[in-house]
Amino acid sequence: MVLIKHRLQQLLKLPLPELEISECTLCSAYFPKPTSDTTIQGVGDFLDLEKLCVLGRGNHGIVYKVRHGPTLAIYALKIIQQDTNEAHLSHETEILNCIDSPFVVKCHGIFEPRAGEKAILMEYMDAGTLDAMFKANGPFSETSLAHIAYQVLNGLKYLHEHNIVHLDIKPSNLLVSKDMKVKIADFGVSKIVHGIGSKAATNYHNMCEGTHAYMSPERLDSHTFGSGYVYAGDVWSLGVTLLELYVGHFPFFPAGKRPSNWMELVLVICFGELPSFPKEASEEFKSFIKCCLEKEPSKRWTVSQLLSHPYVCLGENLGK
Incomplete structure (x- = not known):
């Protein structure tokens, strides 16, 4: 320790x-x-x-x-x-x-x-960001989040297929239109990855750039969790984002509580328990979030796998 x-x-x-x-x-x-x-x-x-x-x-x-x-x-x-x-x-x-x-x-x-x-x-996206929408209207429903998840996953699939890792997926970097089209934005800390597949290589030391609250365990402590699965961090960030928009606060701490320092935040993310779900959460939603928030990057579902998850299929049907 x-x-x-x-x-x-x-x-x-x-x-x-x-x-x-x-x-x-x-x-x-x-x-x-x-x-x-x-x-x-x-x-x-x-x-x-x-x-x-x-x-x-x-x-x-x-x-x-x-x-x-x-x-x-x-x-x-x-x-x-x-x-x-x-x-x-x-x-x-x-x-x-x-x-x-x-x-x-x-x-x-x-x-x-x-x-x-x-x-x-x-x-220009005329409804702003998911963060602004959340602050104005409160938590999102599971149905709305399924539609959001489907769109963001398709955006990540496109980026990953083109050897780009975003590294800063969070509510304020997901733009939305009034008809609920969601698009990934802000590539200020994104990287172009060298190599093919889920273990493609990049300079992992530079992957600590971004917003630490949404970073995956392997980005915060690559010595413990490994440094090969560069795309997996975007999946973790999406899981944190969706769960936050559902429960109404940053999910690794109780409502109204903020980490007293960065060490507390990192220890909770890397070594704490998976955030608890409200009792009304469906099994499909809980399963999807657990697939995103698997601490071991090798066990975390990929974007392509998540697009076939029953919860995401609900969001795909909503868009038709």
């Missing part, structure tokens, strides 16, 4: 949300003139983008709701301050440039408005 504590002290810090979504914050109307002449297909001039409000702020940038003047089309625009020491920035733009799935937020273009900045123009 002393060795584990020492390793964790080297790797971890208190978990903080990567992106907090709040009510639209009014801001100044237009962006400063870009230093480059970069343009985006469908958007002829960067100066035609009018800022409407701030959608969210995080360590990796600010997301604005913007309107394209000539067409009146609405987009989301993420502005990132570049740091040459932050390799994840190049990964995010590289990933967004090559993905195309109905279950992943669409990128319309990437450009440099000023020296030291990156701007990512993305589709």
Whole structure:
């Protein structure tokens, strides 16, 4: 235990949300003139983008709701301050440039408005995030979560098949439309994986980036739980996310309780018991969550296996 504590002290810090979504914050109307002449297909001039409000702020940038003047089309625009020491920035733009799935937020273009900045123009999801929806309306029903699980799993299947691991699945990174289409967003800490299969390799030391509360045991303590199953961490994060949206609070602690420090959080996730379920939870839902929250990554179900789970099949039928 002393060795584990020492390793964790080297790797971890208190978990903080990567992106907090709040009510639209009014801001100044237009962006400063870009230093480059970069343009985006469908958007002829960067100066035609009018800022409407701030959608969210995080360590990796600010997301604005913007309107394209000539067409009146609405987009989301993420502005990132570049740091040459932050390799994840190049990964995010590289990933967004090559993905195309109905279950992943669409990128319309990437450009440099000023020296030291990156701007990512993305589709706007008119209902915000699952986190915002939860805060406004309370916990989700099992039926709604089955439909959400089906969509997120399809998004993860697409990413994993294209050698991309997201590494930060959580309610605030799952965007939603008013007709309940759900899409994966925010690839700020995502990685491009080298190799094929569930044990494909990547730099596991860098996989501690993200939101620690949603990290799997092997990401928090790879010495104990292994470091080969890089895609399995996304499945764990999805399980935590769905259970949180169901019970109405972070599931590894009682309602209203927060970890007093990062060590308490990590010990509970890595070595504590599986969170308890409300008595009204169905056997199908409990089975699905247990398949996601298997501590041993080699025993955790894969995305493809979960898509055939009876609980997820319910969500698939809802989408037809």
